[in-house]
Amino acid sequence: AQTVTQSQPEMSVQEAETVTLSCTYDTSENNYYLFWYKQPPSRQMILVIRQEAYKQQNATENRFSVNFQKAAKSFSLKISDSQLGDTAMYFCAFMKHGLGTGNQFYFGTGTSLTVIP
Amino acid sequence: GAGVSQSPRYKVAKRGQDVALRCDPISGHVSLFWYQQALGQGPEFLTYFQNEAQLDKSGLPSDRFFAERPEGSVSTLKIQRTQQEDSAVYLCASSLIGRILQETQYFGPGTRLLVL
Known part of the structure; x- marks a missing residue:
């Protein structure tokens, strides 16, 4: 079974500063993807960034970057130059591909991030 | 459409009532997923469709839950004889192919379903 753990239920950061959200996962799979999704109060989940497990290079999307440590099964999200619009719930997700099951996501319990003006 | 849409956005049901939740995926997307998100939790997988075929329903919590996608586009998640523990946000997701x-x-x- 796959499990995703987010150990920080709530975090806050001052506007323009940097914050790191942690995520660990457990799997016996070797080929998989990891995602960070953002869920603002409107509840629409928005993809922030994704990482292929076979790639050693950490993914980067503008102010968002990840620190992927495959051996440690760790996948943290760094948000640089935090903006008020970054306030949201952030979910770490693991995706494996199963024959006949499509691409099933396993989500963590989320980290509520508040950016303070 | 521009994105995945769901209706209704909010539903209040009395315990024992049947409810139907609708999902309109992105046009042309083959795969469709339903998730249940309890308060303070991450989404949990319920079921998966590839076109009209329901390939995985392992996450449905009981036989009161039923999902269909008869024409391979719009999907409906039906919950019969709702119970208070069914209160949650039900999320729909789609992807282009899924394989x-x-x-x-x-x-x-x-x-957001609230069962009283």
Whole structure:
């Protein structure tokens, strides 16, 4: 079974500063993807960034970057130059591909991030 | 459409009532997923469709839950004889094909169900 753990239920950061959200996962799979999704109060989940497990290079999307440590099964999200619009719930997700099951996501319990003006 | 849409956005039901939740995926998306998100939790997988075929329903919590996608586009999640523990946000997601590992799922805004 796959499990995703987010150990920080709530975090806050001052506007323009940097914050790191942690995520660990457990799997016996070797080929998989990891995602960070953002869920603002409107509840629409928005993809922030994704990482292929076979790639050693950490993914980067503008102010968002990840620190992927495959051996440690760790996948943290760094948000640089935090903006008020970054306030949201952030979910770490693991995706494996199963024959006949499509691409099933396993989500963590989320980290509520508040950016303070 | 521009994104995944769901209706209704909010639903209040009396215990024992049947409810139907609708999902309109992104046009042309083959794969469709339903998730249940309890308060303070991450989404949990319920079921998966590829076109009209329901390939995985392992996450449905009981036989009171039923999902269909008869024409391979719009999907309906039906909950019969609702119970208080069914109260949650029900999320729908779609992806273009679903057989490619790197595919991204696009989520709808969810339907918040409250069973009294």
